[in-house]
Amino acid sequence: MKSLLLLLMVWACMPVFAQTPDNLPFSNSVVINHIYLFGNKKTRDEIILRELSVKEGQTLTADSISAAMKLDSLRLATVGLFTYINVHIDTVSNTQINWIIQVKERWFVIPEPIFQLADRNFNVWWNEQNRDIRRVIIGTTIRHKNFRGNLENLIATVQVGYTKKFGLEYLKPYIDKEQKHGFGIAFSVAESQETFYTTDSNKLKFVRSEDNYIIRQYEFSAAYTWRPAYATRHIFRLGYRNYHIEDTIAKLNPDYFNDQSHELNILEISYRLERNKTDNWNYPLRGTKMIGQAIARVGLQGMKHQFVTTLELGKYWHAGRSWYVSGTFRGKVSFPEEQPYALRAALGGKFDYVRGYEYYVVDGPHFGLLRANLKKEILNVMINKTGIRYLPVIPVRIYPKIFADAGCVYNPQAGNSFLNNRMLYSYGVGLDIFTFYDIKIRLEYAFNHLGQKDLFLHFNSE
Secondary structure, three states, X not given: OHHHHHHHHHHOOOOEEOOOOOOOOOOOOEEEEEEEEEOOOOOOHHHHXXXXXXXXXXXXXXXXXXXXXXXXXXXXXXXXXXXXXXXXXXXXXXXXXXXXXXXXXXXXXXXXXXXXXXXXXXXXXXXXXXOOHHHEEEEEEEEEEEEOOOOEEEEEEEEEEOEEEEEEEEEEOOOXXXXXXXXXXXXXXXXXXXXXXXXXXXXXXXXXXXXXXXXXXXXXXXXXXXXXXXXXXXXXXEEEEEEEEOHHHXXXXXXXXXXXXXXXXXXXXXXXXXXXXXXXXXXXXXXXEEEEEEEEEEEEXXXXXXXXXXEEEEEEEEEEOOEEEEEEEEEEEEEOOOOOHHHOOOEOOOOOOOOOOOOOOXXXXXXXXXXXXXXXXXXXXXXXEEEEOOEXXXXXXXXXXXXXXEEEEEOOOOOOOOOOOOOEEEEEEEEEEEOOOOOEEEEEEEEEOOOOEEEEEEOOXX
16 A cells, blocks of 8 residues: 555646637637736746747648647646646737646656666566665665756765766756757765676676775766757767776776776767657657767777767557557667677667566677657546645556567677667556656566567666
């Protein structure tokens, strides 16, 4: 019962949208006379107006008004600042309307408890690591999602357990009147008494030190963002990363860094292009998505150089009634192909993997991954009148699905890893429970080409 109550509280963070009319009393085009905003006590008007698909003085055809209202509701939900969104119109005359937006703001300073597993997924921790409590990470992230009402993010993270970490991050999305340019900075330090040092037969091998921290990481980055249109974002980032390992790791795997070094110092510059035209950025059901990235790394110590390109493509369809279809592709190409072990990650991490192969790690410089889903919405309800100002509704959305995956990793340094340089494929059935703040619960029963099958539990995006 306690778990159910906790889950319902999380669902409460999902905003509720107003119903928009299907038939409006206009036969011709109309002009938006004025846009009125209500309920944004802290959020500046400019932040809301930036997300809208309409502007004052814009002409709309009568049959496009309802679609524009629904689109603006979805766009404001993506911002993540409101628990209630109501977009409607007020008739001024036969040729003029007022665009009215009512919102209820959520808590902006949100302490987010951290309870994570150090392992790649729940099944690995439960079955292969024997539910070792030492592999749990706990802590908190204090996040101000709307600092000064400007959509600025101010984030502080403290965690202990398997990995101790402290991090600070600041993001200002807009620094100009046109609200197209922004910047951000981030710093973090982390250390752990245990880490993996190699991959053997597509399984990670771990080493632990009881006396000191066996690996330490320091990272600093500064970023410039350019958002010329609603669905398009360019991110330029310059960063520095430092990793230090103890003698134990260097002896067990002399190729962990180049030249048996105990240090990895990297200067990194990257460019990221995002074009997200989906209906919901956290759990899309309609639209298209493209994310491309190019990363150039220069090694000051522990490596020479590396150039990496990654690509993600997604297409999401409404197949009629409550059925939805999706297909995604993710891939990576990196050169030179021979790199130190610490830079060979491909499939088998927390996000990129062929479903059904969660127990395996497949390293390499290049990989491709295809995923397909057919899902049906069986529940989409709002529990109203909670009596809590910032949690006016509790939404519940559930999607059973069938899926199929295929992927491959090329690695000239594969060694005894038998899943490299061959096609991996799987299929299965699952259940998605969608919540806000990019929190999802996924239950997936998968079959892989090795004849293995299992039920897998995930708490992240596909």
